[in-house]
Amino acid sequence: MSVMNLHERIPADLKVIPKFIRALTEKIKQLPLDERQLHDIKLSLHEALVNAMKHGNGLNPDLYVEVHVESRNGYLSVTVSDKGEGFDFQNIPDPTKPDNLQKLSGRGILLIRRHMDKIKFFDCGSRIKMIKFFKKGVKK
Amino acid sequence: MKIRTEKNEDILICALEGEIDINNSPQLRKAFDDFIKKDEKKILVEFSGVSYIDSSGLATLIEMFQRLKKISGQMRFCGMNQKIKNAFEITKLHKLFEIFDNQEVALKDF
Numbered sequence: 001m002s003v004m005n006l007h008e009r010i011p012a013d014l015k016v017i018p019k020f021i022r023a024l025t026e027k028i029k030q031l032p033l034d035e036r037q038l039h040d041i042k043l044s045l046h047e048a049l050v051n052a053m054k055h056g057n058g059l060n061p062d063l064y065v066e067v068h069v070e071s072r073n074g075y076l077s078v079t080v081s082d083k084g085e086g087f088d089f090q091n092i093p094d095p096t097k098p099d100n101l102q103k104l105s106g107r108g109i110l111l112i113r114r115h116m117d118k119i120k121f122f123d124c125g126s127r128i129k130m131i132k133f134f135k136k137g138v139k140k
Numbered sequence: 141m142k143i144r145t146e147k148n149e150d151i152l153i154c155a156l157e158g159e160i161d162i163n164n165s166p167q168l169r170k171a172f173d174d175f176i177k178k179d180e181k182k183i184l185v186e187f188s189g190v191s192y193i194d195s196s197g198l199a200t201l202i203e204m205f206q207r208l209k210k211i212s213g214q215m216r217f218c219g220m221n222q223k224i225k226n227a228f229e230i231t232k233l234h235k236l237f238e239i240f241d242n243q244e245v246a247l248k249d250f
Contacts, residue, residue: 014162014163015163017162017163018159018161036223039192039223042192043192043194043227046194047195050162050195050196095232096231096232101232101233101235101236102202102205102206102236103202104199104202104203105195107195107198107199108194108195110230110231111194111195111227111230111231115230
């Protein structure tokens with residue numbers, strides 16, 4: 001099985017996200033992940049990067065977001081860290097509640113949670129680790 | 141993202157193509173601004189060419205829904221693939237929007 005261990009630093013500039021994700025997706029394509037899983041990782045990484053850049057680094061391009069991608073035996077982990085003070089990740093309002101349904105923000109973490117197999121916050125929420133298990137039978 | 145439009149009687153069909161994300165959501169918002177300025181009140185958004193939508197794209201659609209509602213307009217969606225449909229279901233936005241399998245069924249519903 002292919003082993004991967006990547007560290008990247010990208011400025012807090014939303015415009016760099018598509019190119020960064022395209023390049024990373026090309027690299028993880030060699031792993032035993034199917035097309036649906038690649039989509040899920042891409043979407044989750046996108047949401048995590050937007051949160052890190054906007055809420056963590058305040059869109060200050062002088063502040064960097066760090067991304068660590070690692071493939072282990074059976075899974076891929078993607079960790080995104082920002083320079084912010086974190087947030088109360090244990091009390092995120094539920095965006096699916098009727099009162100919140102028409103709000104224009106607050107869906108990113110829900111999308112990550114539902115598209116990845118496991119997520120965990122560290123450093124008061126300024127670092128998120130997202131796990132996707134490899135799919136049995138996907139040969140690369 | 142590409143946006144193509146065509147009219148079917150009084151309904152404006154807006155076909156989206158590509159990825160809808162935080163970087164091109166303003167383009168979508170601008171297109172909807174133009175529709176509203178042109179007094180389009182029935183809009184069908186065709187998603188069959190959309191491969192990806194993020195939370196900013198979803199928020200832009202909510203914004204458009206709210207604006208249309210204020211002027212008694214209507215918006216329907218159709219043609220979503222399973223990945224896009226999932227994003228609406230996870231966020232429960234399928235309860236807010238009217239989503240149809242294809243254009244034919246959606247057009248009949250207006």
